[in-house]
Amino acid sequence: MGRKGDAGRQGGERGDMGIVTMITDFGDSDWFVGAVKSAILRVNPSCVIADVTHSIPRHDVRYGAYVLASVFRAFPPRTVHLAVVDPGVGSERLAIAAEIDGRYFVGPDNGLLSECLSTATYARFVRLSIPLSASATFHARDVFAPAAARLSKGCRIHELGEAVSSVMTFDIPYPQLVPEPGVVAGQVRHVDRFGNLITNLPNRLLELGPVYLQNRQLRKVSCYAEGGVRELVVLPGSNGTAEIAVNGGNAQEISGATGGTEVRVAIN
Amino acid sequence: MGRKGDAGRQGGERGDMGIVTMITDFGDSDWFVGAVKSAILRVNPSCVIADVTHSIPRHDVRYGAYVLASVFRAFPPRTVHLAVVDPGVGSERLAIAAEIDGRYFVGPDNGLLSECLSTATYARFVRLSIPLSASATFHARDVFAPAAARLSKGCRIHELGEAVSSVMTFDIPYPQLVPEPGVVAGQVRHVDRFGNLITNLPNRLLELGPVYLQNRQLRKVSCYAEGGVRELVVLPGSNGTAEIAVNGGNAQEISGATGGTEVRVAIN
Amino acid sequence: MGRKGDAGRQGGERGDMGIVTMITDFGDSDWFVGAVKSAILRVNPSCVIADVTHSIPRHDVRYGAYVLASVFRAFPPRTVHLAVVDPGVGSERLAIAAEIDGRYFVGPDNGLLSECLSTATYARFVRLSIPLSASATFHARDVFAPAAARLSKGCRIHELGEAVSSVMTFDIPYPQLVPEPGVVAGQVRHVDRFGNLITNLPNRLLELGPVYLQNRQLRKVSCYAEGGVRELVVLPGSNGTAEIAVNGGNAQEISGATGGTEVRVAIN
Known part of the structure; x- marks a missing residue:
C-alpha cells in the first residue's frame, strides 16, 4: 500500500x-x-x-x-x-x-x-x-x-x-449588495446550541458599519459577557462570520429569527 | 497475563x-x-x-x-x-x-x-x-x-x-407460518432514526412473494430513492432483514406502524 | 518539552x-x-x-x-x-x-x-x-x-x-445539622438519567438512622431490584452519596422531588 x-x-x-x-x-x-x-x-x-x-x-x-x-x-x-x-x-x-x-x-x-x-x-x-x-x-x-x-x-x-473531474455542489448563500446604496444583506445561516444566530457576514464587515436584524440596530461587543440583560448584540464569531447573541440568554428565542432571516450591514 | x-x-x-x-x-x-x-x-x-x-x-x-x-x-x-x-x-x-x-x-x-x-x-x-x-x-x-x-x-x-454452562436468553420473535396457506407473518422489530420500519423478515423472503403492511401491498424497490412521494416501499435492509421506508419521508409517521406491527409475505 | x-x-x-x-x-x-x-x-x-x-x-x-x-x-x-x-x-x-x-x-x-x-x-x-x-x-x-x-x-x-495562588470556587451544599436534635438535613443534588435522586448525604449516614424524603420514611435497600413496585427506597450510591430510587421506575416522577428538595436523616 x-x-x-x-x-x-x-x-x-x-x-x-x-x-x-x-x-x-x-x-x-x-x-x-x-x-x-x-x-x-x-x-x-x-x-x-x-x-x-x-x-x-x-x-x-x-x-x-x-x-x-x-x-x-x-x-x-x-x-x-x-x-x-x-x-x-x-x-x-x-x-x-x-x-x-x-x-x-x-x-x-x-x-x-x-x-x-x-x-x-x-x-x-x-x-x-x-x-x-x-x-x-x-x-x-x-x-x-x-x-x-x-x-x-x-x-x-x-x-x-x-x-x-468535478463533483456536485450547491450554491452557498453569500451576502449580497442590495439596491439601497452601501447596504450588504446577509442572513442567519444557522442557530447553534446556545441560541446564537450564526450569520454569513464575514467578521471584518462588522468594522464597516452598523448591523441590523429585523430593522433593529445591534450593539457591537467583543464577547458574550458584554451584552446586557436580554440585549441582542453582534460580535465576531469563531467560525469567521458574525454572530448575534444574548448574554446568558437565547438570541433565537428573544428575536424570533431563524435560518434565512436577513441581517444587514450599512457600510459607512 | x-x-x-x-x-x-x-x-x-x-x-x-x-x-x-x-x-x-x-x-x-x-x-x-x-x-x-x-x-x-x-x-x-x-x-x-x-x-x-x-x-x-x-x-x-x-x-x-x-x-x-x-x-x-x-x-x-x-x-x-x-x-x-x-x-x-x-x-x-x-x-x-x-x-x-x-x-x-x-x-x-x-x-x-x-x-x-x-x-x-x-x-x-x-x-x-x-x-x-x-x-x-x-x-x-x-x-x-x-x-x-x-x-x-x-x-x-x-x-x-x-x-x-449457559446464560439467560429470551425468545426472539421470528417470522411464523400462519394458517393461511403460503403466508409468512413477521413483524416490525424496530423503528430507526429515519422512521424506517425494520422487520424480522429475512431479505431473501422478498423474492418469494408480495409483502403486505396493514393489508396494503408494498412495492419492492432496491434503494430508498426509488420510492415515490409518501409511498411506502419495502427493500432489503442492511442488517439482513427487510425494511419498510418512504423516500425522503418517515415510514412510521405515514403508516402509523410501530414495534410489533405485523408484516406479511404471501409466498407465490 | x-x-x-x-x-x-x-x-x-x-x-x-x-x-x-x-x-x-x-x-x-x-x-x-x-x-x-x-x-x-x-x-x-x-x-x-x-x-x-x-x-x-x-x-x-x-x-x-x-x-x-x-x-x-x-x-x-x-x-x-x-x-x-x-x-x-x-x-x-x-x-x-x-x-x-x-x-x-x-x-x-x-x-x-x-x-x-x-x-x-x-x-x-x-x-x-x-x-x-x-x-x-x-x-x-x-x-x-x-x-x-x-x-x-x-x-x-x-x-x-x-x-x-487560588481560583474561583462556589459553596457546595453539604448536609447540615438542623435545630431538631440529631437530625441531619441534606438535599437532592441531581436527578440522573434513570430518575434516581442523587443526594448529598454520604453513604455512611445511611447506617445511622432512618431517612426521610418529604416526611416519608424510606426503606433502605442494597440494590435497586430490592425495591417494591413504585416504592421509593434509599440505597448507597456509586458516587459516595445516598440515592433515592424506584425499582424499574422513576423516583423523580413518583416523588415530585427535584434538585434542592430536602432529605433528612434522623440519627438514632
Missing part, C-alpha cells in the same frame, strides 16, 4: 495510526455508528476515530456541508473525514473520495463538499466502486468506511478509484 | 492496543460514561474505546440485545463488547463474560446475549466475581469495565472467572 | 499517548466538539480523547463541577480533563490550568473546580495567556485544547503560564 513521504506528516511515528472523523445524520440510538466504526477498525485497528457529530438533522445535506467545512482544515494533514448525509444511498449518485488541501473526504457525491470547495486551494476526486455485496441502504458501512480506513493507513487517493 | 497466539490477530502490533465497544442505556448527560471509560483506561491506557450507543432506552434489554447482535461480529476478532442495560444490578443476577465466535462480551446475565447466541458457532461463558468494594448500583464501572480492559490486553476468558 | 519521571506513569510506553477527557455544554449537533478535537490532535495526533459528556445543560457551571469531580480522580494519573462550561468566555475571567492530586484540568476560572478542590490533597494553578488570535467566543478551541494537548504530551504545568 502506497505512502506519502514523511515530510508532510505531523506527530512522528504514532501519527501513522491515522485519524478518521465522522460527521453523520445517524443519530445516537441505532447501531449505525457502531457498524461504521467496526468497518473502519477491521481495516485499521489502530485508527483514531473522532466523532464530530451524528446529529446532523436527517437528510440535511446543507447543514452537513456547513459542519464539514467548519472542521475540515482544522484537523491534522491527512485526516480523513467520513461525512455521510445520504438520502440518495444506493441510487445513481456517485460514491466519492476527495483530497482537498491535504485532507481527505469520503462520502456521497451530493453537495456535502460545497462549502469546503468554495475555499479550496486544490482538490481532486475519485469515484469509488460499489462492491456487489454492498447493501444499497448502507454505503457508509460497506463503501465509505473501508475507503476511509485505507486512506488513514496511507493509501493514496488514486488507488481508490477512477479520477473524476 | 496470558495471550492468544498471534495467528488469530489482525492489524499487526498496534492492534494489541485492544478495542472495547460500549453499548449502554446510560444516556449522555451523566458522569456514568466517563466513569466506565476511566475504569477501562486505568487497566489499559492504550485501549481504543468505541462508543456504539449510550442511548438504549433505559432498561430496554431487548433493544440492547438487538443493537449488540447488529455489531457484534462486525468488529475485529478479540474486540470486547461492554454491553450494559442492567435493571437488576447488584441483585442475584450473574455478572458474566462470554466468548462467542472470537469476540467477547462483558455484562449482566439478563438476556443481552440472546440475539448474538441465536446465530453463534461456538460460545463459552464465565461468571465474574463481584469484589466486596463494588458499588451495588454500578457494576459497569466496578466489575464489567475492569474485566473488559483485561480481555482487551490479551487476558484469556477462563482467567476471569469460573465457567458456567 | 519537559517530562515527568517515568515513576508516576501507568501503562508502559503506549500510555505516553496521553489521555484528554472532554466535559462540555457544547451539545452534539454543532461543530464545536469537532473543532476542539482537531485542536488537540494537531498538537498530539496520538492523544486518546475520551468524551465524558457534551450535554451539561448550557451554562450550568455547578452541574459541570459535579460531573468533573465525579470522574476526575478515576482516570489514570496525568490524565487531562478539558472541562468547558464557559458563559464568560472572552471576558475578564481567567483561563487556567490546574494540577490536582496528579491529574490536570484546563478550562475557565469560574468555579468548575469547586468540587474537585473540596477533597484535594494538593493543587496548583497557572494562568494561561490568551493569544491575540484567539476567538473571544471559543477559548475551548483556541486556548484550552492546545494547553490540554501539551499537557497530554508531558509538558509540565508551570511551562504553560504564570502561577496563580
